[in-house]
Amino acid sequence: MEMSSPDFWIALGQIIMIDILLGGDNAVVIALASRRLPDAQRKKAIFWGIFGAVALRVVLIFFALQLLKIPFLKIIGGLLLLYIGIKLLMPQDDGGHDIDASTHLFGAVKTIVIADAVMSVDNVIGIAGAAKDHLGLVIFGLLFSIPIIIWGSRFVLTLMDRFPLVIVFGAALLGWIGGGMIVDDVVLKDWATPYGAPLHYGAAAAGALFVVAVGKLLARRAPVPAAHAPLVDLASQDIATPAEPTPINKPSDPS
Amino acid sequence: MLTLLLPVDGSEYSDRALDYAIARAATTRDTVHAHVLTVQAPIVTVNVKLFVSQDSLQTYYREEGTKILEPALAKLAAAGLSAEPHIGVGDAGKVVVDYAVEKAVDEIIMGSHGRGVLAGALVGSVAQKVVHLSPVPVVLVK
Numbered sequence: 001m002e003m004s005s006p007d008f009w010i011a012l013g014q015i016i017m018i019d020i021l022l023g024g025d026n027a028v029v030i031a032l033a034s035r036r037l038p039d040a041q042r043k044k045a046i047f048w049g050i051f052g053a054v055a056l057r058v059v060l061i062f063f064a065l066q067l068l069k070i071p072f073l074k075i076i077g078g079l080l081l082l083y084i085g086i087k088l089l090m091p092q093d094d095g096g097h098d099i100d101a102s103t104h105l106f107g108a109v110k111t112i113v114i115a116d117a118v119m120s121v122d123n124v125i126g127i128a129g130a131a132k133d134h135l136g137l138v139i140f141g142l143l144f145s146i147p148i149i150i151w152g153s154r155f156v157l158t159l160m161d162r163f164p165l166v167i168v169f170g171a172a173l174l175g176w177i178g179g180g181m182i183v184d185d186v187v188l189k190d191w192a193t194p195y196g197a198p199l200h201y202g203a204a205a206a207g208a209l210f211v212v213a214v215g216k217l218l219a220r221r222a223p224v225p226a227a228h229a230p231l232v233d234l235a236s237q238d239i240a241t242p243a244e245p246t247p248i249n250k251p252s253d254p255s
Numbered sequence: 256m257l258t259l260l261l262p263v264d265g266s267e268y269s270d271r272a273l274d275y276a277i278a279r280a281a282t283t284r285d286t287v288h289a290h291v292l293t294v295q296a297p298i299v300t301v302n303v304k305l306f307v308s309q310d311s312l313q314t315y316y317r318e319e320g321t322k323i324l325e326p327a328l329a330k331l332a333a334a335g336l337s338a339e340p341h342i343g344v345g346d347a348g349k350v351v352v353d354y355a356v357e358k359a360v361d362e363i364i365m366g367s368h369g370r371g372v373l374a375g376a377l378v379g380s381v382a383q384k385v386v387h388l389s390p391v392p393v394v395l396v397k
Binding site: 021028035084087111118157160161 | 296297298299300301302303304305306307311312315318346
């Protein structure tokens with residue numbers, strides 16, 4: 001890929017999108033995990049958590065390009081991206097893998113380390129998949145993810161909240177990269193080579209369609225989570241209400 | 256009785272809107288009842304979905320919302336106004352209007368700008384949306 005080719009710029013755009021999708025909320029996850037720590041420790045936990053998220057990406061990216069040459073790893077990586085894409089479209093889980101907002105430093109550190117590892121792996125695989133072995137793009141993707149992790153969360157959350165289409169596009173993009181990555185695996189090389197680019201793009205398109213279709217289907221089946229249902233009032237007794245709030249007894253016909 | 260909806264976000268604009276509401280309440284002979292509402296943006300990103308349960312997210316929204324509501328409630332209480340706290344999650348403009356309808360308020364009083372200059376410039380203002388969608392009069396305080 002040359003800088004003059006449109007492929008280069010498409011890959012660049014994809015990498016930026018992936019960094020936003022998969023890096024933008026890392027700081028939020030870390031903050032949620034350290035929420036219950038005393039103030040001084042919380043600041044430390046957040047700092048080291050974000051430091052870890054950045055450092056892990058640097059380490060992983062050096063291995064990623066080598067690792068992806070190992071048989072089956074692109075298939076696994078591609079499947080992981082498909083899973084992440086579907087997950088992006090699904091509503092919030094009720095149970096399962098809950099990060100615990102531990103009151104002990106050790107507990108918080110443990111959850112942050114695990115979250116950091118998973119968040120970095122999917123980000124790095126996404127970058128590597130979009131960059132298609134172009135080292136310059138990989139390094140760009142890595143560097144670009146750093147400011148997004150550190151400063152981007154507010155922007156990313158607002159963006160995704162106000163423009164829900166970003167989520168659908170993001171999921172389709174993850175499916176596109178994942179699908180293309182699977183047929184690029186070394187194991188499939190002999191089989192895939194004669195079909196060339198059409199196979200790659202066909203698989204990419206199939207991946208995108210698969211993620212959006214499955215994600216939408218599962219999202220429709222899942223019960224609407226409370227937070228997104230209209231008018232769930234989270235204010236509770238723990239907020240000091242002034243004594244005896246006057247009940248509303250407004251006539252139903254305001255005229 | 257005059258029922259007011261006071262959406263707050265902890266910004267100086269929403270502070271001034273509260274001041275205005277208190278002054279406004281003082282000029283009427285009606286009993287004034289206030290609904291104080293803060294709206295949290297839902298967090299819908301993928302890693303949060305992977306690692307954080309709905310439960311802890313709810314707790315998080317509640318804690319963040321409470322931080323914003325408490326000073327507002329204290330201010331209204333000091334002025335002798337009865338107020339009910341509400342925390343909503345979702346698109347701020349839409350949630351405000353939904354509450355206005357649900358609680359059958361007579362008027363919405365809010366700040367003209369929210370927090371964050373960049374966010375405002377980028378996504379357009381919540382106030383604009385409320386004015387556009389609201390079935391009841393909206394007072395925007397600058």
